[in-house]
Amino acid sequence: MTSPTPPAEPVYADRTFRSPAGMVGGALLLLLICWIGGDALFRGSGRVPWLALAGALTAVPLIVAFTLRPVVSANEQRIRIRNPFRTITMPWTEVADLRAGYSSELFTEGGAKYQLWAVPVSLRQRKKAARQQSRRSLDDPYDRTSATADVRDTKARTATADQTMADLRELAERAKAGAKPSASSSEGGAESAVSVRWAYEVIAPAVVGAVLLAIVWAAG
Structure with missing residues (x-):
């Protein structure tokens, strides 16, 4: 049977x-x-x-x-980074950190670093978002939300690159929290490998x- x-x-x-x-x-x-x-x-x-x-x-x-x-594609299992001359694919379990300084970067558990060309960092946009946040804190020093405040304006005070990296970090954390060890990954199978294609x-x-x-x- x-x-x-x-x-x-x-x-x-x-x-x-x-x-x-x-x-x-x-x-x-x-x-x-x-x-x-x-x-x-x-x-x-x-x-x-x-x-x-x-x-x-x-x-x-x-x-x-x-x-x-350039494009970054991500789902619940893996992230694919398509840069000008390379395409990097890896499961979230291989991602150690995602940062946005002067450029958006991904760090792997093995110590490798990859830039995310599809997520450029705009210092001007970041300064504008910081000014908006500073102005909001001066208007409401005790962080009291007005009844007429537009809660949808939260993302408008965050630079696009910073918001994108925050979304990717959230995906990575959720994937790592729900990851289950499999036979293929424990044996060093394709699921745990970082794939780089020129x-x-x-x-x-x-x-x-x-x-x-x-x-x-x-x-x-």
């Missing part, structure tokens, strides 16, 4: 964190390159079209890498474009 199959654990959708300003800036830069590069490619003479092609082949992957590509789809065209640009420039 076969034993009943245990129910599968629920799969939770990832929460994603991106930089809206970076995405907008990247899209504008790509439009600018298409406009200028396309004009040089179709109307230029001599080596100008080749320079435009090589320059676009070098610049476009780098712009995509630094503006559109983005060759970004690196290769940028290198090819740079080499082509150098050759065309030297040949001229």
